[in-house]
Amino acid sequence: MKQKLLELLQSTEGFLSGQELSDYLNVSRTAVWKVMKSLEEDGYEIEAVRNKGYSLKKEPDILTKESCASRINTKWLGKNLMVYDVTDSTNTRLKLAGEQGAPNGSVAVANAQEAGKGRLGRHWETPKGSALAFSLLLRPQIQPENASMLTLVAALAVSRAIDGYAGIKTQIKWPNDIVYQGKKLCGILTEMSADMDQIHYVIVGIGINVQMTDFPKEIQNTATSLKLVTGKTLLRNELLAKVLEEFEVLYEQFVSAESLKNLKAEYESRLANKDNRVNVLAPSGAWQGICLGIKEDGALLVQREDGKVEEVIAGEVSVRGIYGYV
Numbered sequence: 102m103k104q105k106l107l108e109l110l111q112s113t114e115g116f117l118s119g120q121e122l123s124d125y126l127n128v129s130r131t132a133v134w135k136v137m138k139s140l141e142e143d144g145y146e147i148e149a150v151r152n153k154g155y156s157l158k159k160e161p162d163i164l165t166k167e168s169c170a171s172r173i174n175t176k177w178l179g180k181n182l183m184v185y186d187v188t189d190s191t192n193t194r195l196k197l198a199g200e201q202g203a204p205n206g207s208v209a210v211a212n213a214q215e216a217g218k219g220r221l222g223r224h225w226e227t228p229k230g231s232a233l234a235f236s237l238l239l240r241p242q243i244q245p246e247n248a249s250m251l252t253l254v255a256a257l258a259v260s261r262a263i264d265g266y267a268g269i270k271t272q273i274k275w276p277n278d279i280v281y282q283g284k285k286l287c288g289i290l291t292e293m294s295a296d297m298d299q300i301h302y303v304i305v306g307i308g309i310n311v312q313m314t315d316f317p318k319e320i321q322n323t324a325t326s327l328k329l330v331t332g333k334t335l336l337r338n339e340l341l342a343k344v345l346e347e348f349e350v351l352y353e354q355f356v357s358a359e360s361l362k363n364l365k366a367e368y369e370s371r372l373a374n375k376d377n378r379v380n381v382l383a384p385s386g387a388w389q390g391i392c393l394g395i396k397e398d399g400a401l402l403v404q405r406e407d408g409k410v411e412e413v414i415a416g417e418v419s420v421r422g423i424y425g426y427v
Contacts, residue, residue, distance in 0.1 A: 102126055104167040106136050110147070110157035111171060118154035143168075162230065162312065162336050164212045172342035178237065178349040181207040187229070189216040191236035192292060192306040199238050199294065199302040207238040210341060214308075231326075233309040233337040237348065240302050243359050245295040248303050249415060250399045252277045252291040254355045255305050257368050258348035259287050263309070266343045267327050267335060272373040274427050275392075275401050276415040279309075280373055283427045284325035286310055307344065311337050323426040360397040369394045373427050374420075379403060381411075382419040392420070 105126060109117060119130045126133070137147055137155060144161030160168075166184040173179045181204050188194055191209040193216070198207055211234045214227035227234045239251065256277045263271050263279065263286065274280050279287035287309040294301040310326035312334065327335050354363045361368065369375060374392045381388050381403055390403040393410065401413040401420060413420060421427065 102128060102132070103136050103139060104170050106133070107140065107145075107167055107171040110140075110155065111160075113156075116148075116150060116154040116156045121154065160336060162334060162338075164210055164233075164337055164341075168338045169210055169341055172338045173345055174342065175206075175345050175349050178206040178352075179208040179345045180204075183207070183209045185209070185211045187211065187213045187215065190214055190306070191234055192290065192304050195236045195238045195304050196292070196294070199304065203238055205238070205240040208235060208345065209238075210235040227308065228313075231311065231313045233311050233340055234307070235341060236304055236306040237345075238302055238304055239352070241300060241352075241356050243300065243356060245293065245298070245300050247359055247398070248293050248295070248300060249291065250355065250361055251303055251305055251352075252289055252415065253361060253368060253395070253399045254351050254364065255289050255291070255307060255348060257364055257371070258351050259289070259307060259309065259344055260371050261347045261351075262340065262343035263287070263327070265347075266340050267331050267333075269330060271371070272427070273368065273371045274373045275395070275420055276399065280427050281325060281330055283425060285320075285323055285426065286325060286327065286330070309340065309344075311335060311340065361395070361399055362397045365395060365397055374422050377422065380421045381413055382421065383413075384418075 106122060119133050122133045123130045141147055144163060146159035148156045148158050164184060166182060169184055170182055183194060188211045191211050194209045195207060213229035214234045253276055256273045256279060259279050260271045260273055269281060271279050271281050271286060277289040278285050290306040292304045310324060312328050313326040314328060316324045351364060375394060377392060378389055379392045390405045393402040393404055395401055396412065402410055403413055404410050
């Protein structure tokens with residue numbers, strides 16, 4: 102009932118009377134009043150006026166099951182929603198859920214992570230209330246060797262969502278970091294459970310810097326947040342809903358083609374360093390070239406000094422600009 106009442110308040114500009122709410126929800130007016138009090142305890146600013154009813158004036162930036170579910174407007178993604186105040190890692194939570202048969206499109210969200218995972222085995226913590234940390238569980242009917250492209254699909258979805266919600270223009274640092282003016286806003290990690298010819302599930306973990314204003318010394322020059330960029334306190338549940346909406350659309354396009362052919366042009370339009378010189382940091386040694394774009398399978402095309410075009414595959418390889426992180 103709390104989620105339904107919150108949805109009604111969010112979708113109404115004026116007032117809703119206690120009688121209207123009780124009739125719609127088929128509960129007593131006393132029950133409506135109790136839920137209103139519970140929302141106020143959560144931090145929602147609700148105006149109550151005699152003979153007019155209730156009106157939502159301000160929302161807090163909180164991640165609860167009710168606050169997230171009330172914003173999600175998708176067909177299938179996020180309908181099975183798990184929200185944690187504090188957890189080790191949303192990827193870990195979804196892996197366990199996946200092994201127990203959780204459905205395609207399950208989503209895990211955390212207000213704080215104590216053992217988040219990054220690319221190349223990196224570890225980080227997500228302080229409470231600072232970031233939007235969530236993971237998607239997918240069961241695509243595609244060949245296992247094509248699953249890595251989901252990382253690029255997710256990057257495009259996040260870039261789209263941030264631009265639309267925050268009103269900025271982000272770029273993608275291949276394959277999966279979202280950056281703004283040369284600094285990282287978001288990282289993505291994809292993990293898979295599969296046999297040789299069948300995917301059991303894919304987990305896509307996403308971490309977006311939202312409310313941070315301070316970063317550890319080692320990343321101060323390479324990381325930023327939406328609060329620092331926009332000067333605003335953006336609501337993480339709204340941003341979550343935007344990402345899920347964008348991802349659902351792009352995912353369906355990707356699965357139908359089992360390649361990035363339908364997404365390649367837009368991805369390249371957001372690709373940082375396209376047509377510029379980059380450093381390719383491979384285990385066999387670093388080399389430089391010109392970033393030309395991506396293939397339909399997600400590989401990065403880089404032209405060497407001698408004109409030869411190399412296909413760079415994500416994994417143990419990093420690509421950076423000549424003068425910095427991007």
